[in-house]
Amino acid sequence: MYPSRFRYEAPRSLDEAISLLHNGGDYAKVLAGGQSLVPLMKLRFASPQLVVDINNVPGLDYHRADPDGTLRIGALCRHADLERSGLLKTTQPTMAAAAPLIADPIVRNRGTLVGSLCHADPQGDWASVVLALGGSVVARGPRGTRAIPLADFVAGPFQNILDPDEVAVEAVIPAAQGARSGGYLKLERRVGDFATVGVAVALETSGGTVTRAGIALTGVGGSTIGATEAAQALTGQPLSADTIEQAAELAAQAARPRTDHRGSAEYKRHMVRTFVLRLLSRADAAETEERAA
Ligand SMILES: Cc1cc2nc3c(=O)[nH]c(=O)nc-3n(C[C@H](O)[C@H](O)[C@H](O)COP(=O)(O)OP(=O)(O)OC[C@H]3O[C@@H](n4cnc5c(N)ncnc54)[C@H](O)[C@@H]3O)c2cc1C
Numbered sequence: 460m461y462p463s464r465f466r467y468e469a470p471r472s473l474d475e476a477i478s479l480l481h482n483g484g485d486y487a488k489v490l491a492g493g494q495s496l497v498p499l500m501k502l503r504f505a506s507p508q509l510v511v512d513i514n515n516v517p518g519l520d521y522h523r524a525d526p527d528g529t530l531r532i533g534a535l536c537r538h539a540d541l542e543r544s545g546l547l548k549t550t551q552p553t554m555a556a557a558a559p560l561i562a563d564p565i566v567r568n569r570g571t572l573v574g575s576l577c578h579a580d581p582q583g584d585w586a587s588v589v590l591a592l593g594g595s596v597v598a599r600g601p602r603g604t605r606a607i608p609l610a611d612f613v614a615g616p617f618q619n620i621l622d623p624d625e626v627a628v629e630a631v632i633p634a635a636q637g638a639r640s641g642g643y644l645k646l647e648r649r650v651g652d653f654a655t656v657g658v659a660v661a662l663e664t665s666g667g668t669v670t671r672a673g674i675a676l677t678g679v680g681g682s683t684i685g686a687t688e689a690a691q692a693l694t695g696q697p698l699s700a701d702t703i704e705q706a707a708e709l710a711a712q713a714a715r716p717r718t719d720h721r722g723s724a725e726y727k728r729h730m731v732r733t734f735v736l737r738l739l740s741r742a743d744a745a746e747t748e749e750r751a752a
Contacts, residue, residue, distance in 0.1 A: 462500035469512040473519075473599060473626060476511050481601050481624040483509040489626055490514070491534060492570035494562070495578045513626065524550065528634030534574070534627055538567035550639065551632065553661045557588045557643035563651035573627050579613045579682065582653040586613060586683040588643055591659035591673035594632045600625035616681050637665035640742040644734040645677070648721060654678040655721040658710070658734035662693070662742055667750070669693045674706065674735060679727050680715035689713060689735065698743040707735040 470476040480487045488507035490496055491514070499505040513519065519535040524546060532541070541547055542558040561567055561575075561584050575585040576596055586609065595608045598621055607620065609630075614620050621627060641661040645654045657677030663670045672693040674686040689709035696702045716727035 460501055460503060462497075463503060463506040465500075465507055466509045467512065468509065469515045471515050471517075473513075473516055473628065476513055476516060476626055477600055477624060479509065479511050480626070483511070483623075485623050487511060487623060489577070491574035491577075492537065492566075494566045494570035495574065495580070519628065522546065525634075530632040530634075532572050532630045532632075534571060534629060536572060538562070538570050538572065538575075539564070541572060542567060551592075552639060553588050553591060553641040553643055553659055554632075556641075557584050557645075557659065560584060560643065560645045560647075560657075566651075573630050576609065576612065576630060577619050577621065577627050579615070579617050579619050580653075581616050581680060581682050582657075582678045583683070584643065584645065584654060584657055584659075584677055587657055587659040587675035587677040588661075589630055589632065590675040590683055590685050591641070591661040592632045593661075593671070593673055594630055596627050597629045597631060598622075598625040599628050604628075606631065610685055613682050635663045635671075637663040637670045638746075639663055640745060641673075642738045642741065644738060646730050646734075656716075656727050656730040656734065658731060658738065660735065660738040660742070662698075662739075664698075664746060667697050667746070669696055669698060669702075672706075674710050676710065676714055676731055678716075679731060684713055684715065686710040686713040686735075693739075698739060698746065703736060703739040703743065706739060707732045710735045 486508040490512040519533040521533040522536045538561045547555040575583045590609045595606045643659045645657040654677045659675045661673040672690040674689045676684040689706040692705045711732035714731045716724040718724045
């Protein structure tokens, strides 16, 4: 199908993009990688009257660490940039594990992490990763700039809390206070598919104790789920068979899966438990090895 008629604008500055959105009202949409918006428009699930393509806005394609370790990912940083990133490989194990699992190489060449967060698909992988890492989205609009924790940014399935005239300019991952470990595991029917189940685990440890934990779940609820009780059960504790088991159980309880063509609710909950066990056990083994070295 063809999209409904729409006006297309490709501004060359952020101010111009914001002004176009402001004057475009509720029926204007930002286009970043277009990997979710364009299919939705072709299916006429989305029929914006104005599309504001931000791809000509300079200076948004970065991902970089501040001197204190805070990571910033610009609105035009592609999934492929993150997949190839040496910075992520050395400093962000959860993000580095997720990057190659997003869609397929063609989608990864165009799609953006920030666009994925804005799209708020319950099956979007980046939202779980950023939620587990305690990240936020920085939005800019006519009234200024604000930082929104990801836990507040996603309002529901395919809904975020941006005002219609705001652009999400970057995602921010706070600096780790201790040694960072974790990962992302995804069950998919075939390579490149959306997650049947995904689990992101992000840990910070100091002297064998977990100082911060984040666990978030993909595809097992109406939106990305932060398994906060599971994360709390780990915080202030050393990783051990008991704490790992308890966190896996609490994460499985936090899941809200539905039976569908990808599997039964029971199977998906079981996979959440299995993935949390696996990720935490790996982190525990790596830490034990490091201490022994
Ligand atoms: C075949 C296929 C398979 C896929 N598989 C996966 C998968 O396995 N895992 C996964 O996580 N994703 C998957 N995706 C989605 C993909 O990751 C998209 O790239 C992503 O969801 C959206 O990013 P985008 O930059 O393409 O956003 P766009 O499509 O340009 O925009 C998506 C939405 O976000 C809004 N938006 C985008 N950027 C901004 C901004 N800076 N400020 C304000 N609003 C903004 C748009 O207005 C639109 O509503 C798949 C897509 C396809 C086509």
